Structure formats: structure tokens, C-alpha cells
Amino acid sequence: MDTQGGPYLNKRALCSPLGAARLCQLAAGCSVIAMVTHSAGYSGSQGVFCMAAWCFCFAMSVLVFFLDATRLYSCLPVSWDNLTVTGAAFATLLYVTASVVYPLFFVTSECPYAGCDVRNFRIAVTVCSILGTLAYGAEVALCRARPGQAVVGYMATVSGLLKVVQGFVACIIFGAVANRSEYSLYAATIYCVAVYVFCFVLTAVVVIMTVCGRTKAVRCMSFDRFVVVCTLLQVLLYLSASVVWPVFCFDTKYGSPWRPSSCPRGKCSWDSKVVVAVFSFVNFGLYVADLIYSQRIRFVSPQRSTISRA
Template identity: 60%
Template sequence: MDPQGGHYLNKAAVLSLLGAARMTQLLLGCTIIALVTHSAGYNHAYGIFCMFVWCFCFAMTLVVFTMDVTRLPCCMPISWDNLTVAFSMLATLMYITASVVYPVYFLRSRCSGESCEERNYRIAVTVCSSFCCFAYAAEVFLTRAKPGHVVGYMATLSGLLKVIQAFVACIIFGALANGSEYTRHIPTQYCVAVYSLCFAITVLVVAVTVSGKTSALRIPFDRFVIIYTFLATLLYLSAALVWPIFSFDKKYGTPGRPDDCPSENCPWDSKLVVAVFTHVNLVLYFSDLIYSQRIRFITSSPA
């Protein structure tokens, strides 16, 4: 007991729906890592990516859960509520990606004899990873902004959309790096500049919010976010028009997938991925802009 009669440990971090969600995340994450390292396997780049997702999310969840139980966030110069909700949103997206990528690349071949045991382990990994998506989504649902409650910016729909926008931009960068041939035309290089600029500022907004330094900006945070979101929407709109023209128009690119294009590392496929997710991010930024008109920002997390 402390001098004021409070407990050193936070029982609510365990005996609550949020605590149950985090313990489920830890249990499933530990199970996935054990199955993969035991027999399921994670060779090739895609398997390494999935293993990174599972290990990173498990480690971060363990840190978050431990610090909540021990009440250490009150001693840290950051906005803890903004940090945890941003991480849970990111972890949800990462787990969804891993839950799709892993079975696509590790459950394609038929099994026979001893390989069937390995396949069964991989099926178990896929099932556990899929269930863990719901555990992280449940945390997002429990910590999101609710009518009448004062919360940090990252708990609002606009804040959650910022995390999704940055994640989608990472998918675009991955496709750009995978032989997209974006350097062939100046307009496609302009699109890459748009993706990079919007990603950098979005990450900056999230970082400033999590650090609790929004009041350090020379203009009000709400005005800065709305102006940036408006400009990002216009920039993505231009990229959504320019990229398909210089990638799939007969004059500059190839309308259809070439017959001699390899099944993996095909430039046309990468261009298509960039085009699709450019439009996805355009919708996300436009939705963010609309929602930003309806909320009242706060410059610090609630006590």
C-alpha cells in the first residue's frame, strides 16, 4: 500500500475486459511463436515478415500489460492512452496481414506422410493468428472514443484512421520496392513523392500525439490536422489519377498483365497493388477529413 492507501498494482488491468483482451493476445501470441519455431516453419521473406509481426506484437503487448499492472505509465512523459490505442490498431492491421500472408505462402502445397504434420502445425498457426486479430480488434473497440467521454486524439476515428493510412502507405512502399519501375516516368516519381510526404507527416502527427507535445505546435493542433488532411486528400487524388495513366495506359505502360510476366516479382502486379492501395488511402483520407469536422480535439490525454 502507498501512503494514500492505494494499491501498487493495478487490479483493473487484469480484472477487466481490456485486461482479458490483452491476456488473450499474450496467450495466442505465445502459442503462435511456439508452434512456428517448433515445426510450422517460417522460411522465405514472407515467413520472416510474419514471424516479425508475431514477435513484435507479443513483445509490445507484454510491455503494455506489465506497465499497466505496475502503474508505471504515470511516471512516463508520454500520452499512455494515445500510445496503447495506436499500438492496438497497428497490431490489428499487422495480424490481419500476417493471417492472410502466412496461409497463402505456406498452405499451398498438398501434404503426404511427414509433411502432413507440418501442414497441421501451419493450420494451427493460421487459426491462432486469425483469432488474435479479434483480440486486438476488441482492444481497439474497448478503448475507442465514445459519446460523452473525454479521450485522447488517437482513440477517435480520426486518430485510428491515421494509423491505417500509415499502414496502407507501408504496403504501397513495399509494392514500389518490388520492381514497380516507378523511375521510368517523372509523373510516377511525383506519386512516390506524394506517398512519402503524406506518410512522413502522418507518422509525425501520431508521434506528436503519443508524446503529448501537441501544444508545442505554433498553430492549434486541430487546425493543423484538418489542413494537413485536406492537402493530403488533394495530393492522393492527384496520385490516384496519375499513377494508373502512366502504369496501364497503352502509351506509357501495359493495360493487361503480360503473358511472359513471372508469377512472382512481376512489375505489372506491383503497379496494380500501388494503384489499388492509392485509392484505398484516398478514401481513408477523405473519410478522415469528413470526420475531423465533427470532433473536438484535446491537446493532452485525460487523467
């Protein structure tokens, strides 16, 4: 028999800015999925990606809202605040990508063969996807740690949010590597792929440790020092990969600095190499920013057993 006083449902899940943002996420996700399945449609790998991203984010939002409204999150062996802000940041990136990819491949100024209704539905899908992006971004903004606060939820800091972006960019790199990049031609490019994988795994380890509440001392160092050491190592590795990959892909001795005329668009190894090179520099910049910001963090390890919400 439950003898705990107070209401069983968490009113803040509805009557708060954070609750309003999550309700908007649910409304946008439901609208997008309904319109795509009803009339807008999708096809090809680009459409499958967009639909998978929307469905994943919608399912995650339903689960988060339900657990927060019923306070059942307290039964989970995780840091709830870190988990939700990580999910919101990842969903924001997915929605941003889908909001660009879907209209790029499916929205045209002229009516398709199926009629103007299909085009109008696709425009509405794009608008709702953009609104969903804003809703998830609002949750990240509401949960983000403010300057001067004691840092308890690491994933709510700029450094923690950068970890999510770094992992997302690494997934883009992996997709380009797997798409006819011909990375296995040289030992140097194989080294670059190994760097991308290692840094991604290291980032994932930090995120998982934070979400699971394992943020006490790591061997002989504190958690915030451990994060700085890992980030410095990732900066050095990405610096080497960002130099080596372009040399062995675009230098005339090993490849071509210009796009070959016989290379079909969308099925060209040169395009994949360019994507990997560009996002290698992007992730290098993100790790440098992470390293700079990490110097200012003094993390306070939370007591998981005392996490509660009004």
C-alpha cells in the same frame, strides 16, 4: 521511500475487459510463436514477415501489460492511452495480414513432405493468429471514443485510428514501389512516390505529436484544426497521385493496360504497379473519410501531469 497509499499493482490490468483482452493477446502470441518454432515452420520473405509481425506484437503486448500492471507507464513522457490504442490498432493490422499471408503460402489441403503433423500445426497457427486478431481488435473497440464524449485521447477516435490504417497502407505502397515498380522511368511517377512519402511523414508527425502529448496549439491554430488542414492537403495530393500513377503505368503510350505474357508472377513490375494503384485509391478513400470525420471532432488537450488510473 514511497509514501503513496494503495496497492502497488494495478488490479484493472487483470480484472477488467481490457485486461482480459491483453491476456488473450499474450496467450495467442505465445501459442503462435511456439507452434511455428516447434513444428509449423516458416520460410521465404512471406514467412519471415509473418514471424516478425507475431514476435513484434507479442513483445509489445508483454511490455504494455507489464507497464500497466505495475503503473510504471506514469513515468513515461507520453500519453499512455494514445500510445496503447495506437499499438493495438497497428498490431491488429499486422495480425490480419499475417493471418491471410501465412495460410495462403504455407497451408495446403494435402500433407506436405514433412507429414500431416506439420499441416495440422500450420492450421492451428492460423486459428491462433485469427484469435489474436480478435483480441487486438477487442482492445481497439474497448478504447475507442464513443459519440458524444469529450475527445481527450485523439488516437482513440475514428480519425486517429484511420491515421494508423493510412500509415499501414502507405507501408504496403512503399513495399510495392521498392519491388521492381520502375517508378524512376518518368518524372510523373517519381512525383507520385514523393506524394506517398510526404503524406506518410505528415501522418506520422500527427501520430507522434499525439502519443507524446504535444496536442496544444500548433503555431496559430488549434491541434484539431491543424489535423484538418493536414488531412485536406493529403486528400488533394493523393487525388493527384491516384490519377497520375495509373496514367503513366497503364496507358498504352507509357506502359501496358494488360499484364504482359512474358512477365513471371511474383517478379513482374506490372504487378507492383497494380498494387500501388489499388492502394493509392484505398488510401485516398481513407483520407477522405478522415477529413469528413475530422469536422466533427473538438479535441480537449489532456494535462499529461495529471494522467492517472485507478
